[in-house]
Amino acid sequence: MKYNDEYVKEVLQKAFPEHKAQESFKDNLRYKLLNYSEEEERRNSMQNRKWLPRWVYTGGSVAAILIILFFTNMMLFQKESSIKDLPLLPSVEQEIAEIQGASAGPGFKVEIDYIKKGVFESFPDQAKVFEYNNIYVNKTTVKETAEKLNIQGEVTKEPWQDTYTYRVGSMDNKSLVVFPNGFYNYNSKMPKNISTEKKPDESELIQEAELFLEELNINTEEIKISGIEHSYNNKPLTADITFTPDIGNQISTAPYITVTMATDKQVCAAKWEWPRAKEVIGDYPLMEVEEAWSAVKSGKGSLAIDYSKVPFPEEGNTVKGIGNIDKVTLGYILTSDNNSSVFQPVAAFKGTAMLNNIEVPFTVYTKIIQPNYY
């Protein structure tokens, strides 16, 4: 779609005319700037030291060289000297807390005393951080997607709880419902007379699902399969194939796309939260594993655990136990703020907890990118 840029500019410049700062503010700032420079000049002036004895200059020079050498070594040691101008990242803790809160339910808590078992492998010096274009939805984008799915009809905007949805098509045949946060839900009428006698060949299902993704313009070279679930083990009817970006060990649910395939290899449903484009923001320096481990030990880690496997507490609403951690890996989590969605690495410590005499696997996460990038 082409826009008349000149017209858009004219209209927006009328709507947002130049907004002048108050004169008193500008005068004060001008004064500060001029004085700042004079102070700097005074500080740097060579004339101020003419009366000092020669040994002060010599001693000062030697001290300056030593200080420079010291700081050069410090900077090399901290690995961060070569990395500058990287954008600040959204907080990791907030995102993890939301994930845990949603899974645990109100008031229910699991408290684990973490114990290190064995030696942790070290992380690389840097790891890539990715930015996703936030998903914004309007009638045009919904219409475009519906056309790719061969769904005809008007796109309607309908109220839904405290928000709204875009809908197109009919539930009797094919329909697409899209939420303003970018969650898409596609449904197609289930094919009749499907054989449920045996599980279909998974590679064939995957192949068909990938063709479906290509129709949606999702690049299948940059994704991986994170799971296949059949509706019934003995008499399979459908299989849910979930794809995620092919980047490390993904911890957050999104981005994802789940394609539901009938056993006759037809797509009968799909749901997805899939950003449109991905950009590498840069290589961010990482902390040492031991620093992340210290953070976990001091209570700054966030727990992810399958709450369906956690036993109920004997009293109150908190289950306590001891967790042995034997492995650490880099995991990726989708975080966001007002500006963007950022897919960033975290330190993921994995182990098994003993809760009321039941063993439950868990992961505890904490940030691994150096703190000055937050």
Place this chain on the structure above:
Amino acid sequence: MIKTSTKTNNEWEQREKKLIMKSYTDATAFSELYEYYVDKVYTYVIYRCGNKDFAEDIVADTFLKALKNIKKYKFEKGSFKSWLFRIAHNHMVDCIRKDKKHLTVDDTFINKLESDLKLEETVVNKEKILHIRNEVYKLPDNQREVIILKYVMELKNQEIASVMGKSKTAVSSLIFRTLNNLRDVVDI
């Protein structure tokens, strides 16, 4: 926004280069750069954050940082304007993250906008402009920002990319998406 001819722009670019070099040692040279850019930076910041006090803090810190780091500015890496806007952008994002309350649009700013509108010619125009402003303010921060930088501040996509810390492609698609969203609700 005041429009300038190409010739005037070229003349300013030449002069700007000299002023930047001169600013290494001469405070008055930097103050000339300040006079030229202060309202532009202020316009960008106030429309991005909608809070007068917050905008003044950001603008003041932006110019102090620019003066302190003027020797680090490299001509070959982009325009001085985008360098200045990038300092403002980074500082603003930092402050907003630290203190979310600044995101509230204050009354003084809204009143100022309404007094601007009294100058408009017709009631129809006035209503249309108010409608556009409202819809732009409903956009997510990054979309509002890209629109302000592109059409109000008249930065090129490459310059916007440098300001917002994104790639040029990401900026192009963000602009396209923002215009699509706006076109759903306003006639532009």
